[in-house]
Amino acid sequence: MRIGxxxxxxxxxxxxSAVRQNPDMELVAVFTRRNPEDLKIQTETAKxxxxxxxENWKDKIxxxxxxxxxxxxxxxxxxxxxxxxxxVDSFDTHAKIPEHFENVDKAAKQGGKVAVISVGWDPGLxxxxxxxxxxxxxxxxxxxxxGRGVSxxxxxxxxxxxxVKDAKQYTVPVxxxxxxxxxxxxxxxxxxxxxxxxxxxxxEDGADAEKIEQEIINMPNYFADYDTTVHFITEEELxxxxxxxxxxxxxxxxxxxxxxxxxxxxxxYSLKLDSNPGFTSSVLIAYARAAYKLSKEGQSxxxxxxxxxxxxxxxxxxEELRKTMx
Amino acid sequence: MRIGxxxxxxxxxxxxSAVRQNPDMELVAVFTRRNPEDLKIQTETAKxxxxxxxENWKDKIxxxxxxxxxxxxxxxxxxxxxxxxxxVDSFDTHAKIPEHFENVDKAAKQGGKVAVISVGWDPGLxxxxxxxxxxxxxxxxxxxxxGRGVSxxxxxxxxxxxxVKDAKQYTVPVxxxxxxxxxxxxxxxxxxxxxxxxxxxxxEDGADAEKIEQEIINMPNYFADYDTTVHFITEEELxxxxxxxxxxxxxxxxxxxxxxxxxxxxxxYSLKLDSNPGFTSSVLIAYARAAYKLSKEGQSxxxxxxxxxxxxxxxxxxEELRKTMx
Numbered sequence: 001m002r003i004g005x006x007x008x009x010x011x012x013x014x015x016x017s018a019v020r021q022n023p024d025m026e027l028v029a030v031f032t033r034r035n036p037e038d039l040k041i042q043t044e045t046a047k048x049x050x051x052x053x054x055e056n057w058k059d060k061i062x063x064x065x066x067x068x069x070x071x072x073x074x075x076x077x078x079x080x081x082x083x084x085x086x087x088v089d090s091f092d093t094h095a096k097i098p099e100h101f102e103n104v105d106k107a108a109k110q111g112g113k114v115a116v117i118s119v120g121w122d123p124g125l126x127x128x129x130x131x132x133x134x135x136x137x138x139x140x141x142x143x144x145x146x147g148r149g150v151s152x153x154x155x156x157x158x159x160x161x162x163x164v165k166d167a168k169q170y171t172v173p174v175x176x177x178x179x180x181x182x183x184x185x186x187x188x189x190x191x192x193x194x195x196x197x198x199x200x201x202x203x204e205d206g207a208d209a210e211k212i213e214q215e216i217i218n219m220p221n222y223f224a225d226y227d228t229t230v231h232f233i234t235e236e237e238l239x240x241x242x243x244x245x246x247x248x249x250x251x252x253x254x255x256x257x258x259x260x261x262x263x264x265x266x267x268x269y270s271l272k273l274d275s276n277p278g279f280t281s282s283v284l285i286a287y288a289r290a291a292y293k294l295s296k297e298g299q300s301x302x303x304x305x306x307x308x309x310x311x312x313x314x315x316x317x318x319e320e321l322r323k324t325m326x
Numbered sequence: 327m328r329i330g331x332x333x334x335x336x337x338x339x340x341x342x343s344a345v346r347q348n349p350d351m352e353l354v355a356v357f358t359r360r361n362p363e364d365l366k367i368q369t370e371t372a373k374x375x376x377x378x379x380x381e382n383w384k385d386k387i388x389x390x391x392x393x394x395x396x397x398x399x400x401x402x403x404x405x406x407x408x409x410x411x412x413x414v415d416s417f418d419t420h421a422k423i424p425e426h427f428e429n430v431d432k433a434a435k436q437g438g439k440v441a442v443i444s445v446g447w448d449p450g451l452x453x454x455x456x457x458x459x460x461x462x463x464x465x466x467x468x469x470x471x472x473g474r475g476v477s478x479x480x481x482x483x484x485x486x487x488x489x490v491k492d493a494k495q496y497t498v499p500v501x502x503x504x505x506x507x508x509x510x511x512x513x514x515x516x517x518x519x520x521x522x523x524x525x526x527x528x529x530e531d532g533a534d535a536e537k538i539e540q541e542i543i544n545m546p547n548y549f550a551d552y553d554t555t556v557h558f559i560t561e562e563e564l565x566x567x568x569x570x571x572x573x574x575x576x577x578x579x580x581x582x583x584x585x586x587x588x589x590x591x592x593x594x595y596s597l598k599l600d601s602n603p604g605f606t607s608s609v610l611i612a613y614a615r616a617a618y619k620l621s622k623e624g625q626s627x628x629x630x631x632x633x634x635x636x637x638x639x640x641x642x643x644x645e646e647l648r649k650t651m652x
Contacts, residue, residue: 017585021464042585097652098645118652125458127652128636129595132451134651135612135639136605138347182598257604259343259368264600269455272508272592278583279462279591286461306640306647310454311632313461319424321632325460326423326444326453 001292002028003285004057004085006077007067008039010245011090014281015065016043022285024315029057058084062295063288066090067281079103082302083111086291088284090120097123097304105302114295115302119287120280121271122146126251128305129269133253137265140255143181145173145194149247149276157222158199161215163207166235168242170198173250181252184264197228200242202235247276286313327618329611330383330411331356332403333393334365336571337416340607341391342369348611350641355383384410388621389614392416393607405429408628409437412617414610416446423449423630431628440621441628445613446606447597448472452577454631455595459579463591466581469507471499471520475573475602483548484525487541489533492561494568496524499576507578510590523554526568528561573602612639 003025005012012030019027020043027046032039036048049057054064064085066077074091081087082104091100097118108115118124122144130142151171158167177194180187187193199216203209209232217228233241248271257263273279287305290312294303311318316325329351331338338356345353346369353372358365362374375383380390390411392403400417407413408430417426423444434441444450448470456468477497484493503520506513513519525542529535535558543554559567574597583589599605613631616638620629637644642651 014583018583020585021583094652098649101648123652125462128458130651131636131640131647132454135615135636135641136451136608138641257340257344257347257608258601259346262600263604265605266596266598268594268596268598270592270594270596272594273589274591275584275589278589282462282583289461304648304652306637306644306652307635309633309635310457310461314457315461315464318632321457322427322630323424325456326420326449326630326632 001025001289002060002062003288004028004054004061004064005030005067006051006054006064006081007073008032008041009067010277011281011284012065012067013042014275014277014279015067015284016041016046017278018282018285019043021282022289022315024289025285028061054081055084061085062292063088065281065284065288075100075103078115078117079107082108082113082115084113086114086288086295088116088119088288088291090124090280090284091118092120092123094123101302101304109301112300114291114299116287116291116304116308117302118304119284121273121283122249124280124283124305125271126249126269129251129267130253131306133251133255133267137253137255137257137267139257139261140253141186143189143252143254144249145178145252146249147171147173147195147247149249149273150245151197152245154197154199154222157219158201158216161212163204163212164201165204166202166238168200168238170200172196172198178250178252181254182266182268184254184266186254191225192227195226197223197226199228199230200238201230201232202238203232244274245276246274247279248272289313289315327351327615328354328386328388329614330354330380330387330390331393332377332380332390332407333399334358334367335393336603337607337610338391338393339368340601340603340605341393341610342367342372343604344608344611345369347608348615348641350615351611354387380407381410387411388618389414391610391614401426401429404441404443405433408434408439408441410439412440412614412621414442414445414614414617416450416606416610417444418446418449420449427628427630435627438626440617440625442613442617442630442634443628444630445610447599447609448575450606450609450631451597452575452595455577455593456579457632459577459581459593463579463581463583463593465583465587466579466591467512469515469578469580470575471504471578472575473497473499473521473573475575475599476571478571480523480525480548483545484527484542487538489530489538490527491530492528492564494526494564496526498522498524504576504578507580508592508594510580510592512580517551518553521552523549523552525554525556526559526564527556528564529558570600571602572600573605574598615639615641
């Protein structure tokens with residue numbers, strides 16, 4: 001399987017690294033909007049090229065992994081490249097998934113290609129677990145908690161404040177809320193009761209700490225609905241203690257069965273990730289394998305994690321899977 | 327979807343109850359080897375019939391759920407009925423799954439029917455989680471823990487001892503072992519280090535407690551490789567405190583990503599179940615829906631949880647699933 005990468009940020013680098021852990025795959029090309037000569041990759045056998053050359057590679061790449069952002073890159077790129085490549089993306093704007101699906105489906109069918117969208121852990125593995133758990137326990141309640149982990153969007157929002165030099169924001173699930181769910185209490189939880197937000201902020205020289213703290217904790221959509229704590233630290237402390245991109249979370253479903261609905265059950269799925277892009281790219285790679293298999297079967301169109309038989313993600317044969325993992 | 331049940335033990339009753347929680351399904355018949363008049367079911371609109379009449383129902387049932395045991399019932403029943411019905415079974419003898427698959431696949435293809443085997447939580451949902459986690463993190467270690475829960479097979483083994491009137495055995499995962507896995511220590515664990523076994527035993531009048539305790543803890547295959555505790559209790563205590571059939575467990579995979587393999591990740595799936603048959607039957611019902619959809623598409627043959635697109639388990643449309651759960 002010949003893999004191409006479009007976009008070489010954290011996620012693109014993660015995909016390059018993940019390809020090495022899968023002997024049935026080979027990275028052949030990385031496409032960038034930058035000057036290719038400015039970009040250093042780790043794979044000597046792969047080419048680095050400007051995105052303008054991508055069409056020349058349509059017969060030399062089996063799956064193109066789109067590593068751009070959901071705000072402006074993927075809504076354009078995924079439909080565009082699904083016409084000429086099997087593609088996988090990590091589109092994660094939940095509310096716009098139906099629209100993205102329609103656009104990509106049309107393009108992929110037109111090109112006779114397979115496009116898998118919204119792959120990663122949420123959307124992705126968390127979605128899968130919500131769906132399986134709902135199908136199995138139709139009478140129940142769903143809970144998704146995120147963290148402890150770095151929210152890139154919230155960190156960026158703080159960095160845009162005047163007087164802030166750098167910042168990192170952690171989303172932290174509230175232990176008490178998780179315990180209530182695990183104890184089968186079926187709590188009704190407000191936004192504030194589910195997560196708290198911890199901010200680590202480096203100020204510019206002479207900035208007004210008190211004013212910036214107020215600006216953060218009252219920021220609508222991002223922080224106003226949460227209990228937020230702001231810690232002012234030095235640039236050195238930020239580098240030393242907050243340079244990673246850990247994340248994770250929990251998907252829980254509590255439900256009942258029995259003629260009297262008196263049998264309680266709890267299904268829990270959780271992730272603890274040292275590196276969000278490191279893990280997300282590993283999920284992308286597994287679904288790239290599925291896209292390739294589906295394409296070889298003659299399928300085309302847009303797919304999500306809900307549509308893909310689990311075995312298609314694995315390098316093992318169905319016989320091996322039944323023998324070793326069932 | 328018209329559902330039939332073959333075998334009306336704990337699992338059969340669970341299926342009957344689960345059908346009521348799924349408005350797209352209707353229980354039409356329960357087949358038994360006993361005298362049908364001796365069997366009382368909860369669904370007034372469903373017939374109770376002797377298994378000898380089952381062939382007359384081949385056009386009146388969309389999916390037949392096989393609720394017999396894995397030791398002697400299912401190896402015969404699943405291939406037999408897969409010739410004339412779409413079927414789902416919970417065959418759980420892991421070592422014999424490849425052989426069972428071959429037999430059932432041949433029969434189902436011959437009859438143009440879909441047969442889903444080894445459905446439940448292990449094999450079943452635990453298998454799915456082992457498989458997904460392995461495909462995503464190829465460099466890693468797997469751990470499956472069972473319990474705290476009642477093992478029917480081990481309880482039966484105690485009951486067969488002379489002088490034992492009744493007994494219940496709980497399989498209990500060792501907290502220390504789970505913690506080591508969750509801490510990313512990648513421990514190598516012996517059978518004894520993973521689970522302990524707790525036995526609650528009611529003696530016949532005049533039985534020799536000391537002798538029976540030794541017989542239990544030294545029983546090969548069942549107890550000799552574990553730390554086993556035996557509690558002698560009264561029949562009343564057994565009824566009052568140990569009448570349920572709870573179970574559950576954990577599937578964990580720890581793995582690494584990154585060019586230096588220095589990013590650690592932990593994927594965890596866990597179940598806490600008040601009633602093992604109550605939950606297992608709910609999984610069977612969800613896969614019955616999948617069998618029905620696959621059959622309507624013209625597919626045939628034997629399938630496992632690895633082969634079935636997740637969305638097929640749900641009563642919701644693909645559009646609804648993308649909108650509400652992705």
